[in-house]
Amino acid sequence: MTDSSGESALAFRCRALSVDLGVGEARRRIIEDLDLEVPRRQFLCILGESGVGKTTLLRVFGGLVDATADSVLELNGERVVGPPQGAVFVFQNYAASLLPWRTARRNVELGLEATTSKAARQQRVTAALRQVDLADHADDYPWQLSGGMQQRVQLARALAVEPDLLLMDEPFGALDAMTRENLQVELRRIQQTSGATVIFITHDVDEAVFLADRIIVLKGKPASIGIDVMSRLPAERDQVRTKESPEYLELRHRVYEAVSRRSGGGKE
């Protein structure tokens, strides 16, 4: 917030980002020399085959994994060393990410307990639960909720801390198709109203095209950016009309080609 006006539009950036994983002999470069700038309020989807390093990249962004020493990684103009203030994860495995001994409400409170007074906390938690349409289930335990509802609790927990940056690692990957499509619409709506920047990992082209303002395809070993395209879809999306529009089909075509060219043998 104290950034100069030129940088205030920029939420997140990395320069010459490389990541090595493994120990000793097994140490390998996973991501090489990646440059990326993400403006505030952008919904960025990162696509790529499984094993390409999408999740690793997201974990580096969130400070859970270290990049190489000469990499530059900044959130709101501050270097990322460990999990940065203002960035929060939504993990794919909701069952392993919610505290099973806490109710939905108490789970959502988790990120606020150190910083917020009890009264203010209650208000924010209630608001977050309402945002994901779970106000009626505030006192249920995770095991009493369906998979989709559990993932919405995780989303509410992230929203409650009013993050600048939401890091989402295939959050809908384990859900059935119908729940998934509903949550895509909700997420898009929530992102528009909350104004958070979102970096969303998926391996589903349709999901990426439906959700994103911008799509990046990771490719190669070590991984780098294959294509980087902006979406021309309107800000408001719905499952029927958006997916019938020529812009949607065109973008889908481009992204599919970029993804499949890589897996189609790779000899050129």
Added chain:
Amino acid sequence: MSANRALVARPRWLQRYRVNWPGLAVIAAGIALWELYSRTLGAHFDSIASATQTFQALKWLLFEGPLLAQLLHTLIVSLIGWLVASTLGFAMGLAIGIWRPVWMYTMASIEVLRSIPSISFVSIALLIFGFSLQTELVIVIYVSQWPVLLGTAGGIRSTPGGLLEVARSFRLSRSATIFKVILPAALPNIIVGFRLSLTLSISLAVVAEMVGNPAGLGFGIVFSQQAVQPAQAFAYLLVIGLLGWGMNFILVTVIGRVFRGYGPLV
């Protein structure tokens, strides 16, 4: 509907317990068979008491004999032993689980120590403390600390990585991570430790009384055996069984009430 209304009249915590009629029927049948056997095929064995003789002996021990004082002794010793062992075990398990160096330096010794059969320590304790209450307490505490120690250390070490990443992502402090994430996640393991430890403390109290400290139910059963009073020995056996069952039942009930949020976990 009317059945539901009848349930409402009971206190809420009692509603969880229904009488297990089939289970009781098996016990009743077992006692009937025991009685039948001791009156027919087993009639010429003086050393086998019938069910009725056992119950008569039990009645005598309870109202005229030393049973009540002995029961109290064993109950108090095993409870105190269990509490001390649980506290010690929990504290050590916590240190071992949380600080990696402590784990590395201690685990080998713990693996060796705990694999020595617990009964062997009775002789050592006797050598050091003689026939005394001290011997009994030391044996009970030493043996029943292990399940809590291992449950706590193991539970902490096996905290799901996903939950730890959530704690990191929300920038929880070290102490908040321990109290809000790691300990609650380890709780089911710790509770299993408490339960195993309780069972052990009762068994070891009885064993110690049989050989190391002439008091309590353990001494009662040995005394009956040496006095060739099979009915009394059987009665003591019954009381020891009921003591173990009762204490475990109370513990499980308390745990179930305190940790309701764990639902199917505990």
